[in-house]
Amino acid sequence: MIRVVLTVLVAVALLAASMPAVETARTATTAERIGAEADRLERAIGVVVAGSTPVSDPAMAAQTTVLLRVPTGFAAAEVDRVALVESPDRSDGVALSYRIDDRPERTLRVGTGPAETAVELVGGPIELRRGANRVRVRYVDDGGPTVRIGRIG
Numbered sequence: 001m002i003r004v005v006l007t008v009l010v011a012v013a014l015l016a017a018s019m020p021a022v023e024t025a026r027t028a029t030t031a032e033r034i035g036a037e038a039d040r041l042e043r044a045i046g047v048v049v050a051g052s053t054p055v056s057d058p059a060m061a062a063q064t065t066v067l068l069r070v071p072t073g074f075a076a077a078e079v080d081r082v083a084l085v086e087s088p089d090r091s092d093g094v095a096l097s098y099r100i101d102d103r104p105e106r107t108l109r110v111g112t113g114p115a116e117t118a119v120e121l122v123g124g125p126i127e128l129r130r131g132a133n134r135v136r137v138r139y140v141d142d143g144g145p146t147v148r149i150g151r152i153g
Contacts, residue, residue: 026077027100033071034082038096038108041066041084044137045147046113054141058148063138065152072130077101084110084126084135084149092118094149112147122150 044066052062070082080099087093087109099105112119120142126135126149134152139145 023077026075027103029075030071030077030079030100031098031106033069033076034079034096034098035108037068037070038110041068041096041135041137041149042110042113045110045117045119048137048139049113049115049117049145049147052139054139054145056141058138058140061138061140063136066135066137068128068133068135070128070130070133079130081105082128084121084128086121086125087119092120094119094121115145118142118144118146120146120148122148126151 044064048062048064055061070079071077072079077100080102082096082098085095085097085107087095088107089109093109093112095107095109097105097107110119117139136150136152138148138150140148142148
């Protein structure tokens with residue numbers, strides 16, 4: 001009986017000692033996964049811009065759908081906010097802004113590839129929900145080449 005109690009106490013002590021490391025790993029993994037989603041969006045924008053010509057009619061514009069995933073599950077830290085926002089360093093750019101576990105908000109700039117192209121978020125900032133989110137990327141001529149990003153669904 002004493003062995004069982006000691007075994008349980010040692011297991012609880014080891015679990016308590018390892019929890020800070022587990023939380024740090026979850027936060028780092030979540031940040032990496034969000035960064036990968038910003039890269040996925042940047043690649044999709046680059047493909048549309050590089051292989052197309054902007055047109056004034058949005059219905060005829062080159063477009064693609066991008067699936068952005070906000071990390072969830074046991075291996076993910078608690079995500080307070082993930083959103084596509086105007087880039088803080090470029091008024092006609094876009095960035096992926098996120099906050100994990102009440103820590104300071106971080107922003108990842110999303111590029112447009114080799115072409116100088118403005119980016120517009122249809123309807124303002126796009127708040128991403130936990131799990132999968134679909135956005136549409138369109139390449140239009142709006143007084144100049146512009147990539148419009150809007151939520152689907």
